[in-house]
Amino acid sequence: MTFPKEFKEALSHLPSTEKDKLILRLLKKDLVLANRLLFELVNTNTVEEQRDKVEKTLLDQIRRSAENGHYSIGYLNFDVRDLSGFITEHVKITKDKFGEAHLNLIMINEVLKINRTFILNSKPPAKTKKFCIAVIARAFKIVMIVQKLDDDFLIEFESNLKKLGALIIDNKFLMKEAIRNGFDVNWLLNAEIPEDISTIHKQIRAAGFLKYQKVRYL
DSSP states (O other), X not given: OOOOHHHHHHHHTSOHHHHHHHHHHHHTTXXXXXXXXXXXXXXXXXXXXXXXXXXXXXXXXXXHHHHHOOSOHHHHHHHHHHHHHHHHHHHHHHOOHHHHHHHHHHHHHHXXXXXXHHHHTOSOHHHHHHHHHHHHHHHHHHHHHHHHSOGGGHXXXXXXXXXXXXXXXXXXXXXXXXXXXXXXXXXXXXXXXXXXXXXXXXXXXXXXXXXXXXXXXX
């Protein structure tokens, strides 16, 4: 939304106390902005320290959920979405683009590692398929984020990219969906992401892939 010049000028002439009241009232309606200002103006943690806290919380939650047992593959999918939302909130508050890739990689690797047997034995197949498509879509998102970062950062992601590639290969359902949805696992295993990965992703989406369709496994 673009505000007219007259409106901006009128705001600039408001008394400081009135401005403060208006800002606090608006911040109550925008918690993300409020938390961003809280982080930038009050919080003494660095972005890296905040990222480490988020990573610890993610890993603890993933392990606790696995220990308690998932009701179904559908609930595991919901859990991953919640964890993803937690990462998104961190990124919006801290503007941590490196952390967006790092935390998503850490999260999905831990989920796939701890829940491998559960995923392979899950029923019905349709919900397993839906989960696996969501994982491949997330893998696409991760490599696109990494590709946009400075080339010097790639080496810092190499180990976790290769780990994700190995986890996909080690799960027949994930590998099936990777192939069907045009995701080349070699991008992960070799830590070599095509420069036009965003275009590749857009074309695959336009062709109707990376979304759940009711097709039974053979």
